Amino acid sequence: MATDLKIKVNEQVRAVSSAPDTPLLYVLSDELNLQGPRFGCGLGQCGSCSVLVNGVETRSCTTKVSAVVGKSVTTLEGLPSWYAAQRKLSNTPALHPLQQAMIDEQAVQCGYCFNGMIIKGSELLSKIPQPSETQIRSAMNGHLCRCGTYPRVLKAIQRASVAMKAVTK
Amino acid sequence: MSTRREFIKSGGALVVGFSLGDTLFGQERPVPAARSLDLKQVDTWLAIHSDNTATIYIGFAELGQGASTALLQVAAEELDLDMSQLKTVQLDTTVTPNQGGTYSSAAINRGSPQVRSAAAEARLALLQLASKKLQTPVERLTVSKGVVSVAGNADRSVKYGELVGDKPLNLPVSGSAPVKPAGEYKLVGTSMPRNDIPQKVSKQYVYMQHVRVPEMLHGRVVRPRGQSAYSAGAKVLSIDDTPIRGILGARVVRRGDFVGVVAEKEWDAVRAAELLKVTWDIKPVLPGNAGLYAKMRSEQTQDRVVLEKGNVDAAITGAPHVATQIGRGPYHAHAPFGPNCAIADVKADSALVISTTQDIYGTRASLARVLGIPAEKIQVRYQEGASNYGHSCQDDVAQAASIMSQVAGRPVRLQFMRWDEHGWDNYGPAHVGEVRAAADAEGRIVAYEYHGWQHNWSNVETSAQLMGIAAAEREGTAAQQVSPLNLGSMYDAANLKLVNHRVPGMGYLKGAWLRSPLDLSFSFASEQAIDQLAYLLKMDPWTFRQRNIKDERWLGVLNAVAKAANWKPRMSAANLSSSRIVTGRGIGVGTHLASYGAAVAEIELNRETGRVIVRRLYGAIDAGLAVNPGNIENQISGQLIQTASRMLKEEVTFNTTNVTSLDWNTYPILRFEEAPEVTPIVVQRLNERSTGAGEEVMAGAAAAIANAFFDATGVRMQEYPLTPTRVLAALRG
Numbered sequence: 001m002a003t004d005l006k007i008k009v010n011e012q013v014r015a016v017s018s019a020p021d022t023p024l025l026y027v028l029s030d031e032l033n034l035q036g037p038r039f040g041c042g043l044g045q046c047g048s049c050s051v052l053v054n055g056v057e058t059r060s061c062t063t064k065v066s067a068v069v070g071k072s073v074t075t076l077e078g079l080p081s082w083y084a085a086q087r088k089l090s091n092t093p094a095l096h097p098l099q100q101a102m103i104d105e106q107a108v109q110c111g112y113c114f115n116g117m118i119i120k121g122s123e124l125l126s127k128i129p130q131p132s133e134t135q136i137r138s139a140m141n142g143h144l145c146r147c148g149t150y151p152r153v154l155k156a157i158q159r160a161s162v163a164m165k166a167v168t169k
Numbered sequence: 170m171s172t173r174r175e176f177i178k179s180g181g182a183l184v185v186g187f188s189l190g191d192t193l194f195g196q197e198r199p200v201p202a203a204r205s206l207d208l209k210q211v212d213t214w215l216a217i218h219s220d221n222t223a224t225i226y227i228g229f230a231e232l233g234q235g236a237s238t239a240l241l242q243v244a245a246e247e248l249d250l251d252m253s254q255l256k257t258v259q260l261d262t263t264v265t266p267n268q269g270g271t272y273s274s275a276a277i278n279r280g281s282p283q284v285r286s287a288a289a290e291a292r293l294a295l296l297q298l299a300s301k302k303l304q305t306p307v308e309r310l311t312v313s314k315g316v317v318s319v320a321g322n323a324d325r326s327v328k329y330g331e332l333v334g335d336k337p338l339n340l341p342v343s344g345s346a347p348v349k350p351a352g353e354y355k356l357v358g359t360s361m362p363r364n365d366i367p368q369k370v371s372k373q374y375v376y377m378q379h380v381r382v383p384e385m386l387h388g389r390v391v392r393p394r395g396q397s398a399y400s401a402g403a404k405v406l407s408i409d410d411t412p413i414r415g416i417l418g419a420r421v422v423r424r425g426d427f428v429g430v431v432a433e434k435e436w437d438a439v440r441a442a443e444l445l446k447v448t449w450d451i452k453p454v455l456p457g458n459a460g461l462y463a464k465m466r467s468e469q470t471q472d473r474v475v476l477e478k479g480n481v482d483a484a485i486t487g488a489p490h491v492a493t494q495i496g497r498g499p500y501h502a503h504a505p506f507g508p509n510c511a512i513a514d515v516k517a518d519s520a521l522v523i524s525t526t527q528d529i530y531g532t533r534a535s536l537a538r539v540l541g542i543p544a545e546k547i548q549v550r551y552q553e554g555a556s557n558y559g560h561s562c563q564d565d566v567a568q569a570a571s572i573m574s575q576v577a578g579r580p581v582r583l584q585f586m587r588w589d590e591h592g593w594d595n596y597g598p599a600h601v602g603e604v605r606a607a608a609d610a611e612g613r614i615v616a617y618e619y620h621g622w623q624h625n626w627s628n629v630e631t632s633a634q635l636m637g638i639a640a641a642e643r644e645g646t647a648a649q650q651v652s653p654l655n656l657g658s659m660y661d662a663a664n665l666k667l668v669n670h671r672v673p674g675m676g677y678l679k680g681a682w683l684r685s686p687l688d689l690s691f692s693f694a695s696e697q698a699i700d701q702l703a704y705l706l707k708m709d710p711w712t713f714r715q716r717n718i719k720d721e722r723w724l725g726v727l728n729a730v731a732k733a734a735n736w737k738p739r740m741s742a743a744n745l746s747s748s749r750i751v752t753g754r755g756i757g758v759g760t761h762l763a764s765y766g767a768a769v770a771e772i773e774l775n776r777e778t779g780r781v782i783v784r785r786l787y788g789a790i791d792a793g794l795a796v797n798p799g800n801i802e803n804q805i806s807g808q809l810i811q812t813a814s815r816m817l818k819e820e821v822t823f824n825t826t827n828v829t830s831l832d833w834n835t836y837p838i839l840r841f842e843e844a845p846e847v848t849p850i851v852v853q854r855l856n857e858r859s860t861g862a863g864e865e866v867m868a869g870a871a872a873a874i875a876n877a878f879f880d881a882t883g884v885r886m887q888e889y890p891l892t893p894t895r896v897l898a899a900l901r902g
Contacts, residue, residue: 018434018436019436022436026434026435026436026439029378029435030434030435034372035379036372038376038378038379038507039378039584040506040507040508040587041508042439046833048507048555076372077372095371103362103366103370106800106803108370109233109803109807110233110506110554110555110556110557111366112506113555114369137844144838145506146505146558147556147807147811148806148808148809148839149806149810151810151844151845
């Protein structure tokens with residue numbers, strides 16, 4: 001049923017034809033061909049589908065597409081631009097500092113959860129630029145990883161925090 | 170989006186392929202055309218290109234374990250090419266060689282010798298070509314980054330690419346080409362960053378779950394929530410499609426008791442699967458969790474002495490110190506983080522299937538049986554999914570997608586839902602172990618006896634079973650049985666007996682290999698018995714193990730991990746406290762089917778709530794020549810965290826009719842706040858054969874956690890996971 005909802009994703013307004021009750025995740029994957037958000041549980045339990053909605057980490061698998069009309073959705077694809085805008089940087093980096101830190105720490109194994117890890121970690125760093133270990137663990141606790149990468153994700157967030165402090169406009 | 174197709178010639182058979190000109194969303198890397206797959210031909214393994222780069226054709230799946238990086242290191246080393254000059258391609262039954270499945274930590278173990286010898290063969294041939302071209306004997310040529318030069322005269326040089334262009338080498342793998350001695354390695358043995366990580370943290374990496382093909386339908390399977398006994402499968406009594414008639418384009422796909430739905434839009438398929446009313450005939454034939462171990466232990470079993478030397482009974486009778494230990498371990502789920510997904514395009518006499526399989530050739534054979542199409546007319550392509558640590562539902566989903574495509578007459582993308590994956594997994598089987606061990610007054614182990622009960626794996630996927638293919642147990646394979654490598658044999662005991670008690674499996678859950686199958690349960694029982702002997706002798710458990718291990722490599726990992734953990738010798742449970750929070754440390758050794766592992770655990774226990782927190786884990790692996798030690802460190806870290814998860818939290822639950830652990834709430838895994846600090850240690854052995862490092866420290870870590878619990882409490886756990894309920898019951902005695 002064509003509905004022509006308009007939603008803003010990564011700073012672009014996109015017309016979508018999915019029914020209003022369709023979970024945002026399916027719209028992002030099937031209609032907008034975005035590969036950041038990933039289907040993990042469909043129940044809001046694991047965090048692999050996370051996106052930012054007005055800067056707040058949100059589970060796209062349990063959010064109806066109609067619920068983000070009039071809001072700004074950022075996916076992994078748009079994260080470097082979102083970061084540049086937030087920090088008022090003149091140039092958009094190729095990667096958010098946390099993405100770079102994940103590479104530097106070789107934090108990834110299968111990598112499927114890293115969409116959510118990076119989205120949630122970026123949200124945390126935008127709110128608390130120098131989080132303590134306890135704050136990191138607490139913020140990230142809703143994001144599961146089957147491969148056991150938590151210790152390296154922790155280090156990567158700490159590394160990104162240091163890197164971001166050094167970034168000048 | 171183009172829908173143009175073409176037929177690709179493959180070994181005389183016509184198989185449907187998506188042509189390189191098609192826009193395959195999610196397929197940014199074109200798949201090369203069909204090519205020779207003869208393992209005895211060098212061209213099967215590699216191609217030298219005119220731009221002085223090379224493609225290496227690897228038969229092992231990149232699962233995030235770094236296999237593709239490490240195997241490229243091996244190839245680059247022998248070819249004297251830089252890593253940046255090499256690339257690899259997606260696994261595909263028309264493109265990549267059959268090296269067997271990517272399991273049993275095989276990629277480096279079995280894969281690296283094949284890649285190494287093909288690369289060495291190619292290098293020799295290239296040098297001979299260069300020798301002619303440069304009019305210089307091979308002995309006076311040197312190679313760097315694919316540029317062959319005359320020694321001492323760098324101006325006289327020629328590139329690999331210039332020697333062969335893009336043409337095949339047409340060379341057999343003779344096995345006689347010299348390989349580099351380990352002492353000359355420049356790339357092998359060094360930590361290289363993994364080639365898949367940059368794409369995985371950005372938007373570029375394409376997981377199976379994001380692959381789309383033209384004209385496809387979205388599918389979902391419809392099954393009871395949670396499997397019943399393996400023998401029971403699931404029987405349809407009736408289907409009422411009234412509730413889905415309002416969903417545009419939604420259709421029921423049925424073959425026997427296999428039921429699914431397809432629709433044009435994914436959400437419509439999800440809704441239709443939810444709404445379709447299927448009445449199932451489900452009989453209460455499972456033992457349920459509560460009755461599981463008693464039932465296994467009371468079965469008429471098929472018994473086999475796996476290993477026997479000396480006379481265990483006599484040695485135990487005369488020994489001053491005797492320990493007995495029971496260990497019960499639950500079914501564990503693979504629970505890949507993204508449920509498995511596949512795309513199938515089945516035609517009248519051919520098929521293309523894209524899937525998350527760890528064994529494209531094995532999957533092809535199983536699809537042939539399900540589809541009634543000869544294997545050589547089925548093309549299977551691998552696309553990485555999420556955290557596949559063994560035989561989860563990847564073949565099941567590929568079969569289901571194929572059945573649905575065959576029935577629907579269109580390509581079908583099938584995404585399992587969370588409850589499909591959790592509920593219809595081939596679980597890592599439950600186990601009961603009983604150990605007796607004895608030591609003399611000097612602290613030497615004189616006897617060791619292990620009896621293990623478990624059922625074999627299932628040999629049929631759920632989809633095949635539901636459509637009517639008879640189910641049976643899988644025969645053979647060492648990983649299904651009491652392991653002579655992991656039980657007792659690392660200790661220098663004169664009297665040893667290992668007995669496998671095979672439980673008839675049809676009345677239990679489906680089973681298959683799950684990372685380090687059975688080993689956590691083995692070591693949980695076995696290494697607690699060894700620890701008990703140390704305690705009876707009032708000895709430090711590390712010192713006691715040192716005294717009883719002769720093998721240098723077992724000693725190597727044991728000592729490396731103790732040193733890293735700054736282990737100070739003392740007797741376990743020597744300073745028991747009545748505080749609310751108590752702490753303990755433990756040590757353990759173990760492995761899977763090769764390599765050597767040892768671990769130390771430091772835990773904290775709240776005696777009021779029964780909650781155990783693992784604070785620190787140290788793990789050491791000796792896997793012979795470590796091709797990429799940094800990557801093995803990452804593998805060890807992952808194994809340690811997964812072991813903590815499995816020992817503290819993971820347990821498949823079921824009642825008499827169905828599995829009831831169907832998501833992350835009912836099958837909890839370790840969370841961020843609960844993650845221990847980890848210290849991985851790689852014991853490098855440049856002159857030993859590489860033997861795999863993807864699962865070999867889990868057994869030792871499982872034991873270390875159990876032994877740390879004893880150190881903290883003076884209580885031996887007989888069953889895991891160490892959940893608060895189980896822990897409080899054990900503390901109460």
